[in-house]
Amino acid sequence: MVGFGREPAAHSELASQAVKRSLSGFMMVGVASALINILYLTGSFFMLQVYDRVIPSRSIPSLIALSILALMLYLFQGAFEVARSRMLVRVSGIFDEIMSSQVFQAMVKAPVKAKGGESNSMLRDFDQVRSFLASPGPSAFFDLPWLPFYIAICFMFHPVIGFIAVGGGIVLTFLTYLTNRGIQASAKQVYEHGAKRTGMADAAQRNAEVVEAMGMGKDLARLWLVSNENYRNQHRRNSDTANTYATISKIFRIALQSGVLAAGAVLVIEGQASGGIIIASSILTSRALAPVELAISHWRGFVQAQQSWKRLGRALSAFPQTDTPLALPAPTQSLTVEQVSSGPPGREQIIVQAVSFELKAGSALGVIGPSASGKSSLSRALTGIWPIYRGSVRLDGAALDQWDDVSRGRHIGYLPQDIELFAGTITDNIARFQENPPAETVIAAAKAAGVHDLILRLPNGYGTEIGQGGSVLSAGQRQRVGLARALYNDPFLVVLDEPNSNLDAEGEQALTDAIVGIRRRGGIAIVIAHRPSALAAVDQVLMMGEGKVMAFGPKEEVLPRILRREPPQGGQGGQAAEQRPVPLKIVSEQQEEGR
Structure with a gap:
């Protein structure tokens, strides 16, 4: 200007x-x-x-x-x-x-x-x-x-x-x-101190339940007051000048x-x-x-x-506007991951290293491994959230960057570990806030996630306002609504990261049915899991360790070997697996950690 x-x-x-x-x-x-x-x-x-x-x-x-x-x-x-x-x-x-x-x-x-x-x-x-x-x-x-x-x-x-x-x-x-x-100089410092002060306040507000439960308010207030004092002093000097x-x-x-x-x-x-x-x-x-x-x-x-x-x-x-690429047909055949290396944006750090595998339509892959093995990082690379530094992720042969964000989003469903819903109605959240979504499509997604009956029991059904972050709903309800959002409009690739972390037995059965439904309609499901119950409907298993593929193949072949601590023969990562046996605890029913 x-x-x-x-x-x-x-x-x-x-x-x-x-x-x-x-x-x-x-x-x-x-x-x-x-x-x-x-x-x-x-x-x-x-x-x-x-x-x-x-x-x-x-x-x-x-x-x-x-x-x-x-x-x-x-x-x-x-x-x-x-x-x-x-x-x-x-x-x-x-x-x-x-x-x-x-x-x-x-x-x-x-x-x-x-x-x-x-x-x-x-x-x-x-x-x-x-x-x-x-x-x-x-x-x-x-x-x-x-x-x-x-x-x-x-x-x-x-x-x-x-x-x-x-x-x-x-x-x-x-x-x-x-x-x-x-x-000039003091205005920049006022901005920096103000940003730090606001960031601390926002973080404390986002974690208000933890702060209240563990009595952290006084200590956090002390830290915030130091930041606020720095901001106040710098703002005073700027104003005085x-x-x-x-x-x-x-x-x-x-x-x-x-x-x-x-x-x-x-x-x-x-x-x-x-x-x-x-x-x-x-x-x-x-x-x-x-x-x-x-x-x-x-x-x-x-x-x-x-x-x-x-x-x-x-x-x-950092986010230049680009020309909209040529519209490609919806993927219907395969997901190909070719030597993908990925890591957090803006950092020179590789977490996922040279991962390769291929899935055909109607397949479901279970990704397992110990904490910090790169499972959730892989899910972010597959959905285009994290940049791919080397290799490529292809749907029917087309790399993810050959679609614009909106078009790619129509073909991908994603359920992250930390469920984030938006202030609005159940319908808004399931339909991804599309304008005038078809009612039958919203209901079909809810039924596919096994949450239709649960929604009908809410005060206003699909029109129920769920509050900021879905505060009106329980953790399990938020997870199931998030699953319905991932399944909305039958995306070809559905990536679910710890989708059963907050589910009861009924919810886990609904999750299994949802994965079966994805396979039956010719889609591809990828499930990041610690608990074996999430793998009931998958036919392929990929095991990760330190960001690399340690084993990959049919579930009935790979999973028993891991449970018996036997190194898998052949397949990608076999040699690495022979050098380091896999502990049984990674698929233990009691394992409840995050990534």
Whole structure:
């Protein structure tokens, strides 16, 4: 955006769109600013006429006529001021309309596609820029070009008045420079301390039950107070700097106005100017320097918006908009994993190493292994959540990146370990918040997950509001609704990570039936599991250790060997398995850990 510095390439196109669509608005703001600045001369010339003509002539009708004219001009000035402020609000709205969609999508992608950091505060940076555009701050920058115009009129009154105005402008410009230098560094530190403070508060709020149950509130409050004190101290220093320079500039302008009065009085005494010039030049000089003072008072907001714009650009550059690839037919045949190596986004760390296997339509794979063996990491790579650094995941021969996010999502169902539902109805969550989802498709997914009857017993059935994070539901109910969401619209590949961690016997039977249903309709199911009950309906087993495949093959061949601690013969990872026997506990019924 104009005035915010060089834009990163990733969002410069969007910024250009915003500027183009706002161009007419900026032009109207410029025209309004021109009229406003011309009308600001009303007070000066009114006083000039009163002192130089009305008072010497003692003409009351002239005073009434001048007063009526001045009143009309003030009304026009007020109308243009309102129009300018409203136009700036609408320019801010155009910025919001163009940028908001990409900002939201990037904000959602940031936790799984980037390191996080400043990407986690994109919405706050976006709001900062939008708020500044709608504030009186930009008006000061539209008024600054009129400073020479006012100074020229001051010289027309008398050269001494003009030189005083020039000197005042130089002093205020220097104060603006000092304000910028004093605020730039501290504003960045205020942002960093504020982000840390907010992050700690959000984490404590997300884990409120743990904090309450284990009495961690006091200790967390102590840590938060330290962070809050750092934020408060830095914010105080930033505010002190900004307010000090704003006050100095204000007092200087008032003093300069009195100085102009004194200079005008000297000129009148020496017969070089009329009495009206004393008042008129004082008002005019004050108005000439008012935009500079206004810019100083809003400089902190400008600096914060400028830094927010730069951070927003860096964050969006990690998620460039790409052309929508050619629409591919829905996959129906196979899942091929070829030497896949993957790890967390934004880190040089490989967790899944050279994993390869192939599944045909109608197959179900159970992935087992000890904790931290890479099972959940594999599920994230298979669903496109984590980047694939080497190798590829292919559906019917097409790599995952050959689909756009929306199209790929239609063919994949995913149930993570940590069930996250959204505030809304049961229908909204099962239908993945699609607009006007077909009722029969929602009900079919619920029946496939064995949760239809459970939903009907809720107060409002499928229309039940489940609250933020699904707080109205129990853990088991959330897991089963999450399973229905994964099965919605019969995706070809369904990846279930610890899908029975919160299920009772009835829920586990429903899970088994769901996997059988996926196989029967020609889909592929992948089940990450510790408990053998989740593997009842699978026909293939893959065992992982330290991010590598230790064994892969038909369940009836691989699973008994693992249970007997026998190294599997042949197949991928056989040699590694011979070097290190697999402990029985990885498939023990009592094993309840996470990944």
